Amino acid sequence: MAMACFKTKSVSDLQRYLKDRGVIFSDKRKPALVELCNYAAELGVEIDPDGLVEDRADVIRHKLCFDDMCLRCPSYVSGTSNLSCVPNISIFDIYNYLLVFRDYDHATLRSYQQMEGYTMCKDGYVTSIETVPYTNTGM
DSSP states (O other), X not given: OOGGGGGGSOHHXXXXXHHHTTOOOOOOOHHHHHHHHHHHHHHTOOOOTTOOOOOHHHHHHHHHEETTXXXXXXXXXXXXXXXXXXXXXXXXXXXXXXXXXXXXXXXXXHTGGGSHHHHHHHTTOOXXXXXXXXXXXOO
16 A cells, blocks of 8 residues: 555555554554554554464564574663773764665765654763673573
8 A cells, every 4th residue: 555545545544554464553543543543554554363462471572483593572771870891982982883784875875864763862862871891691
């Protein structure tokens, strides 16, 4: 479904589109539903094949485990504001990482002020930075 065509759909069609994909919504106003549908389409959220709402804890546990490693759920990890264990990273390290591993290009990184992470930090959504030492918990 093309993003522009969501505006022409009825509220019940929009709600069904979101419900089929397991997207939780509370707002029943059409503009908010259209925006959510656009996000779901942009992110490629697929229809839930079995129509069941899975147990969140089980889904998170499954996503955090791969190969012979299992990461701890971030909501159960307590961090510290002591950043002494963080290696010395320069802006050039971050820049090169984004170019090589995240498929950014020079033009995108030059306009970093338009990136969502930058604007969220600038707008006050980042209140503190913490570090957590990683230990492999096994499977």
